[in-house]
Amino acid sequence: MRENDGKSIIIRRSRGWIPINWRDLYEYRELLYFLTWRDLKVKYKQTLLGAAWAVLQPLFMMFMFTIFFGRMAKVPSDGVPYPIFSYSGLILWTYFAGALSMSSNSLVGGSHLISKIYFPRLLMPTASTLAGLVDYLIALGVMVFLMIWYHFPPSPGLLVLPLVVFCGFLAATGVGLWLSAMNVEYRDIRFVIPFLIQLWLFATPVIYPVTMLPEKYRWLLALNPMSGVIEAHRACILGHKPIDWISLEISFAIILLIFITGLYYFKRMEKTFADVI
Amino acid sequence: MDRSSNQIIRVSDLSKCYRIxxxxxxxxxxxxxxxxxxxxxxxxxxxxxxxxxxxxxxxPDDQEDIIWALKNLSLEVNEGEVLGIIGRNGAGKTTLLKILSRITEPTSGEVEIHGRLASLLEVGTGFHPELTGRENIFLNGAILGMHRKEIKEKFGEIIRFAEIEKFIDTPIKHYSSGMYVRLAFAVAAHLEPEILLVDEVLAVGDIAFQEKCLGKMQGIAKGGRTVLFISHNMGAIRSLCQNAIWLDNGQIVKKGPANEVVRDYEEQQLNRFHESTYVIKRGPEEIKKLKFYVSRVEMLNAQGEHNTMFRYGENIILIVDFDGEILEGNFSPEFRIYNELGQLVSTGAAGPYHGIYFSHKVKRVKIEIGPLILTSGKYKISFSIMTGGTRSDTWDSAIGFTLVECQPFAKSWEIATYAEGACVIGQSFSEVK
Incomplete structure (x- = not known):
């Protein structure tokens, strides 16, 4: 009885809701590892500074914002020195922005794979956001030096950090699922992404504190899931104020919504990828 | 249950349309x-x-911009069967493999597959130029569905097969195209699925490597695995596959034993290209600088009909025209026959062999070649003219012919060029008591 050995498959046109094929994802788990590993390996090939760029990017942004916002515009920073204030937000933001744009372009960039071989397509945008985590960890290492420099003792909130970073990962992957699948059909997405990221940066309290906004408009920020995540990220690293659990929970709920709908949209579009790409 | 116990793939009523x-x-x-x-x-x-x-x-408006790549195709493949898929470009061969390997979805119909399947639509899928040979072996292996442990075990074998031991840690962007292809095929050749789908991937690399690849494919085919194999190399189809299907316009024209299907397909192909293959005129560009040259060649069979396809043992008649002016004396026309591996298999020369020299007034010569004791495959003929001990003109690959049905001994055994040599010598076997 070969039918029951779990290896038989039936191929037909799929309609409506397509469930996620967990068996397939498990079967291809090593490919996820290799795709992530490839993205990491290739990223800094033939660069002079290599992985140092993972640190230099948020660091340059920190200097830039410290000069223009901290010094010249005198943006407040919750009583924390502006450089460390902005850096603690920027490292997660840099991860989010990078992962989002890599992930959104992953399918179109890997079109030769999609048209020539079968594997669960979900792996492609996911591998891109996973690869970015390594850069994040490197940048986080520099955070340690900055904290020593500015005499910030580690706070107990650090225990929550993995959870917050996971929220960032889920957000990048969720939006990545939406945009990567849309990008296959409408290449306009490629042009939209840089603007989206820039706009999103200013709509998120990365380089300014939430307290800068008038009380009555703060609820608007709650609609932006990254605002709760970035605020929580900063609070658990610097410990300069308690973690705002309510806004983190709201953010998480919105992120989950984006992720699940993204998954749904991705699965619905997946079957046409090879033909349209 | 309505399928026989060893049926491994069943395709029923499969259609696929594309919107252009x-x-x-x-x-x-x-x-x-x-x-x-x-x-x-x-x-x-x-x-x-x-x-x-x-x-x-x-x-109905909607219908005009769609094309049917496959239309109501049904097919059964048994376990251990090696099935060749032939047909001209755009016949739907690759679309069929793409559906079977789940790259794309059918528009209607159904496929049942009972076993682990791997597909090879091209070699080197996912190779990254910046990564080294070693890294690419692991990446490509994983993309093809191999596990890391499996790749590790076969690693040595893969680099030996690819003959790139020295360059294994060099980024593959520095590889020659030959090395790239060898590495890519080597990884693919070490896949061990129950069902293997192979698109035209053997037409890569140099001749020696192609032979090695065919050898490997033969090993896979004889190892009891189920293989679906697309190729334009009819010799390979004949020797690798028991059965074949011929696709045209997304439908099966014929299925059956590989020999028969290939024969019919080739016959039809021949009719399609009739005019261009049996009379070849030399291009004006080529003859511009020549004084005396071969200007046209015509190929016929022994019955005097135009033909470029011959069976083992038949004769070829060539009508060769000459043009231009010769300054003095006579000339001797010559021909050389090359097989698909580029080897010179035979030479004919009027003067040195037969003492025949034509006067410069002669404008047309008939050459009869045969009986052909060549193995099945494709051949090219080159012509030259010798005048007073020097070669005054050579026309390379002037005309081609195909040798089919090279079965001088056993009726089921096709003797093909790439596997069994250039020609067939008479032979007998007997026990010595």
Missing amino acids: GLSLKNHPTIREAIMDRVKNPIRNLAGLKKLARFGLGRS
Whole structure:
């Protein structure tokens, strides 16, 4: 009885809701590892500074914002020195922005794979956001030096950090699922992404504190899931104020919504990828 | 249960249609084309949306921009069967493999597959130029569905097969195209699925490596695995596959023993290209600088009919025309026959072999070759003219012919060039008591 050995498959046109094929994802788990590993390996090939760029990017942004916002515009920073204030937000933001744009372009960039071989397509945008985590960890290492420099003792909130970073990962992957699948059909997405990221940066309290906004408009920020995540990220690293659990929970709920709908949209579009790409 | 116990793939009533974007308007200038695009985002949206929809068209209007890559195709493949798939370009061969390997979905119909399947639509899928040979072996292996442990075990074998031991830690962007292809095929050749789908991937690399690949394929085919094999190399189909299907316009024209299907297909192909293959005129560019040259060649069979396909043991008649002016004396026409491996298999020369020299007034010569004791495959004939001990003209690969049905001994055994040598010598076997 070969039918029951779990290896038989039936191929037909799929309609409506397509469930996620967990068996397939498990079967291809090593490919996820290799795709992530490839993205990491290739990223800094033939660069002079290599992985140092993972640190230099948020660091340059920190200097830039410290000069223009901290010094010249005198943006407040919750009583924390502006450089460390902005850096603690920027490292997660840099991860989010990078992962989002890599992930959104992953399918179109890997079109030769999609048209020539079968594997669960979900792996492609996911591998891109996973690869970015390594850069994040490197940048986080520099955070340690900055904290020593500015005499910030580690706070107990650090225990929550993995959870917050996971929220960032889920957000990048969720939006990545939406945009990567849309990008296959409408290449306009490629042009939209840089603007989206820039706009999103200013709509998120990365380089300014939430307290800068008038009380009555703060609820608007709650609609932006990254605002709760970035605020929580900063609070658990610097410990300069308690973690705002309510806004983190709201953010998480919105992120989950984006992720699940993204998954749904991705699965619905997946079957046409090879033909349209 | 309505399938026999050893049926491993069943395709029933499979169809696939593609939407080809209708060109909306012709624009004489780029400026107008851009303006039209910019002015019509709504229509662009409709067009793009349409491309991603693969349902059956509802209005007859909708039908004109779709093409059926496969239409109501049904097929059964048994376990251990090696099935060749032939047909001209665009016949639907690759679409069939793409559906079987789940790259794309069918529009209607159903496929049942009972076993682990791997497909090879091209070699080197996912190779990254910046990564080293070693890294690419692991990446490509994983993409093809191999596990890391499996790749590790076969690693040594793969690099030995690819003959790239020395360059294993060099980024493959520095590889020659030959090395790249060898590495790519080596990884693929070490896949061990129960069902293997192979698109035209053997036509890569140099001849020696191609032979090695065919050898490997033969090993896989004889190892009891089920293989679906697309190729334009009829010799390979004949020797690797027991059965074959011939596809045209998304439908099966014929299925059966590989020998018969290939024979019919080749016969039909021959008729299609009739005019261009049996009379070849030399291009004006080539003859511009020549004084005395071969200008035209015509190929016939022993019955005097135009033909470029011959069976083992038949004769070829060539009518060769000469043009230009010769300054003095006589000339001797010569021909050389090359097989598909590029080897010179035989030479003919009027003067040195037969003492025949033609006067420069002769404008047309008949050459009869045969009986052909060549193995099945494709051949090219080159012509030259010797005048007074020097070669005054050579026309390389002037005309080609195909040798089919090289079965001088056993009726089921096709003797093919790439596997069994250039020609067949008479032979007998007997026990010595």
